[in-house]
Amino acid sequence: MSRASYQDIQAEVRRRIQTRVWKPGDTIPTEVDLAKEFNCARATINRALRELAETGLLERRRKSGTRVSLNPMRKATLDIPITRLEIEGRGQTYRHKLLESQQVSAPDALSAEMNLGRSQMLVHLKTLHMADGRPFMYEDRWINPKAARGILRAKLAEVSANEWLVQNVPISHGDIAFQALGADTDQAAALGVTVGTALFIIDRLTWMGTQTVTKVRLAYGPGYRMVTQI
Amino acid sequence: MSRASYQDIQAEVRRRIQTRVWKPGDTIPTEVDLAKEFNCARATINRALRELAETGLLERRRKSGTRVSLNPMRKATLDIPITRLEIEGRGQTYRHKLLESQQVSAPDALSAEMNLGRSQMLVHLKTLHMADGRPFMYEDRWINPKAARGILRAKLAEVSANEWLVQNVPISHGDIAFQALGADTDQAAALGVTVGTALFIIDRLTWMGTQTVTKVRLAYGPGYRMVTQI
DNA sequence: AAGTGGTCTAGACCACGTT
């Protein structure tokens, strides 16, 4: 091997772990030693090992070195689906229908979760997303107009709320939660299932600084799976 | 600003995107230009932008440059929980109970999914994981003894199957799926819920090369959530 | 105090995609 790329090195490290040359818990050679072995710069080794550590295959600590992780499947990267693209990607046609649009003062529980003052006015939207005309996902969204200026004038029947927000409101970070819940009456009616049917739920709470922009609950119809590889 | 670190640069890029100095869809300056502006090496800019692109905030293409992503929340990193640590991390005591352990020939559907020959012999385990003595998660696992040599002699009542596998069987990759399902009779009985209760399900299929090592379905009790930040 | 990874530099060449 003349000169190794960081990907070559990653492949070789993976191979050594898989073939038990390096076993879980073992300390592997230092960057300097590996650089000599692979005839490359230390920075190249560093990048290779750093990325493997980010995926959880290795654990690195200054002074004590780099060890093979005891539990290599610790992190998974999920692609957050964009519903329209997800549906079109299957060759189906996407449509969405705005079922309900109101301005209401926030319920107490929501005020706490969204870090709002008492009786803050919110936009509340209920939307059904469809694939080939059949219910696919039911969206229940709350928008804080103080953070999302202009939302009151937006034509949300034409542009989806999500697209409008992406285009018009900056965000700093978000919380995401995945869980399973039995369908409530709204979800059941919209998705055409019986109340209590197990639904895959994604909750997303989006922030700009200390202010919440929007909270959305996505309820997917039966059979929905999120998949990833490690 | 004397010299900027790659993290300083990431923070500043985030700030410019959040404050709409750079808007979604905009092309930002080239690495060379940014290196001049920040008075640092191009490699530093490269690392800052590369990492932001990995999280989905930026999109990079040779020749056309770096653009602000239209949909910044495209990827989420989930920590795959290690059940024992997850429970102990809440200050609860962890226990698990091996409910059933058999050697059976694989059902046809499983043979296909696990890429096995016909009537391949498998180890089938059913385990209940408990927090403070209460049901927490029900695990249904199939192990391929051809890939997991020694499993037949392992004392799986003492060491959990997962720990035994981690210590003794190398893996190359895995498929993971998340979904919601109504509890079947086994799950309901083990978790102490009624049949049909919505459960959060994680399926994991683990490979060594072209051979499957183990397939496991984890069924979490009601109320379980996986959370992450973006 | 010493060993290890973490980061940065200045420069170089390459790969890809657009023109």
Add this chain to the structure above:
DNA sequence: ACGTGGTCTAGACCACTTC
């Protein structure tokens, strides 16, 4: 052909952890 990001180098200094 050219412009952009992708990667690599040889060396340096720093930060953290353990001794």
